[in-house]
Amino acid sequence: MMHRSWKYFPQRLSFVRPISLSERWHDNNKLMRCFTNTYKNTVRDEFHDNTKESDIYCLPPQFLRSNDLECFDPQTHQRIDVAFDSKDGKPLQHQANAKNSDIDTETKLKKVTLNDCGDEYEVEWEDGHRSIFSSKYIETQLQRFQKPKQLHHHLKNYIVPTPLNDVSRVLPRLPWSNLKESDIRSSSQLHKIRFPFSDVVTCDSDEIERAVQSLYQYGILFVTSTPIDDDGAGVAALASALSGPADKTSPETTLLAHYLENKGNEGKGQNPSTILKNGTDGPQRTLFGNVWFTNASSMADGASVADSAYGNEALPLHTDFTYTECPPGLQIFTMVSAADVGGESIFADGLAVAEYMRSNHKKEFDTLCRIHRRYRSIDDETGWYLEGNGPIIEAVDTWRGLAAPPKDSDSESRWGAVVRIRHNDLDRLPDLPSPHIEKGDIESFYNELKEAHDIWDNLLARDEFRLVVKLQPGDTVVVANQRCLHGRFSFRSSCSPRSVIGCYVSQEDLESRFRWMMNGNCTFK
Numbered sequence: 001m002m003h004r005s006w007k008y009f010p011q012r013l014s015f016v017r018p019i020s021l022s023e024r025w026h027d028n029n030k031l032m033r034c035f036t037n038t039y040k041n042t043v044r045d046e047f048h049d050n051t052k053e054s055d056i057y058c059l060p061p062q063f064l065r066s067n068d069l070e071c072f073d074p075q076t077h078q079r080i081d082v083a084f085d086s087k088d089g090k091p092l093q094h095q096a097n098a099k100n101s102d103i104d105t106e107t108k109l110k111k112v113t114l115n116d117c118g119d120e121y122e123v124e125w126e127d128g129h130r131s132i133f134s135s136k137y138i139e140t141q142l143q144r145f146q147k148p149k150q151l152h153h154h155l156k157n158y159i160v161p162t163p164l165n166d167v168s169r170v171l172p173r174l175p176w177s178n179l180k181e182s183d184i185r186s187s188s189q190l191h192k193i194r195f196p197f198s199d200v201v202t203c204d205s206d207e208i209e210r211a212v213q214s215l216y217q218y219g220i221l222f223v224t225s226t227p228i229d230d231d232g233a234g235v236a237a238l239a240s241a242l243s244g245p246a247d248k249t250s251p252e253t254t255l256l257a258h259y260l261e262n263k264g265n266e267g268k269g270q271n272p273s274t275i276l277k278n279g280t281d282g283p284q285r286t287l288f289g290n291v292w293f294t295n296a297s298s299m300a301d302g303a304s305v306a307d308s309a310y311g312n313e314a315l316p317l318h319t320d321f322t323y324t325e326c327p328p329g330l331q332i333f334t335m336v337s338a339a340d341v342g343g344e345s346i347f348a349d350g351l352a353v354a355e356y357m358r359s360n361h362k363k364e365f366d367t368l369c370r371i372h373r374r375y376r377s378i379d380d381e382t383g384w385y386l387e388g389n390g391p392i393i394e395a396v397d398t399w400r401g402l403a404a405p406p407k408d409s410d411s412e413s414r415w416g417a418v419v420r421i422r423h424n425d426l427d428r429l430p431d432l433p434s435p436h437i438e439k440g441d442i443e444s445f446y447n448e449l450k451e452a453h454d455i456w457d458n459l460l461a462r463d464e465f466r467l468v469v470k471l472q473p474g475d476t477v478v479v480a481n482q483r484c485l486h487g488r489f490s491f492r493s494s495c496s497p498r499s500v501i502g503c504y505v506s507q508e509d510l511e512s513r514f515r516w517m518m519n520g521n522c523t524f525k
Helices: 033-038 052-058 061-066 135-145 181-185 205-218 233-241 255-268 350-360 362-370 439-460 507-517
Strands: 014-016 109-114 120-125 130-134 158-160 194-196 220-224 315-318 330-337 345-349 373-379 384-390 393-397 415-421 467-469 476-480 484-488 499-505
Touching: 052 109, 052 135, 061 130, 120 135, 130 135, 181 467, 194 205, 205 220, 205 507, 233 255, 233 330, 233 476, 233 499, 345 350, 345 476, 350 362, 350 393, 350 415, 350 439, 350 484, 362 393, 362 415, 362 439, 476 484
Parallel strands: 194 220
Antiparallel strands: 014 158, 109 120, 120 130, 220 476, 315 484, 330 476, 330 499, 345 467, 345 484, 373 384, 393 415
């Protein structure tokens, strides 16, 4: 057994004296009438606790309008009210006339009718639009929006970690911007993020370590000369090389060793596999399979294709699997067949964008760190229904566990290292405020969120943060999915379809590889 020396850094501890909490709560059988009469947008001046027709008035009208069926694609259930350029996916800046925007604070209810059966609401809006909601759906949202009963309790001393400039004091992450395709393809590139496939999928552990270090520091790798005619075996081996256990010697448990042992036997009917019976690394199993193709006809029967990636329209910058509690750590793309026109890939360093916001838009940075957003994926054909939530910018919260902010502190001192980016407007559900929000603060909540989200979108639209690459067959991009965002231009293909093969790697497998590389001297939470 191999032993490694571990170094521990003692944390500086600060203690907060116990604070007594006293919370007022409503009776369990009543709705929160306190929100109703304060909406400028509602038409009722009185609220009747015991009438079912009144229930819907407890929900913010902004939330209701954003959940109109016309805001969602009926096939993919992704949002279609997100304004972005149809060619390059850039967010559109001015949405004053955008219909059904979830952050439109001028939304006004005109009339609400509950049908005779009591199972459906019809909402008429001031602009003449009509929305239909089932009563079960409204009840479900009210359960989320009601204040739960709180027990009186006292807090003991809390240990507060000091803010971190980064997740590791051993190896810094390096935010990047103003990166061009020519920089990547140049042999004299400043940043070592381009590797030949044979330098990563190798038995040379030192070569692999160099690639893993670059992946950690920049959140992105470009791998050239990747095999594209092996049914994804090379892509799976690449996933194995960059994640999971550092020991890659057993072909029974690690796909890297399995691939290297069998890659010369393709003509003998012994093609390398993309999954091992007793495997401990490699592609993460998802609703798209373990290795996926953007050409739907190449997907295995029963694998999901309920995603806008299977079209030819532009895709705005996003991270994948925002609708899971822990999105994958890596996404690997290998171009098999490029589009005749368009189809350029777009990448951005979410860490660079977040740190720019921290420096230049402190209030909005705090908003995107604090407010959790909800995301969803539904596949009617295969029966998947996934939901996840989290802030767009997840940073180390140095106030976590405290009953009140530390004395003389502000939001700027609250957030430590950025550890995760979670952003996909197409899968994001309309925002519902916390049930603890004061009755007069609903409008402020939506205004604050709109301002912060607009700045985030504006930054993602800036060319300095957008790396645009026209991938060629055999070109592979490895993206740290919880850090870097990706998108694409719209495209046309006449000779052959644009086709990409790829896979995911779990965040746990990726973090394990990073921690091993740094002797455990890093944290991602």
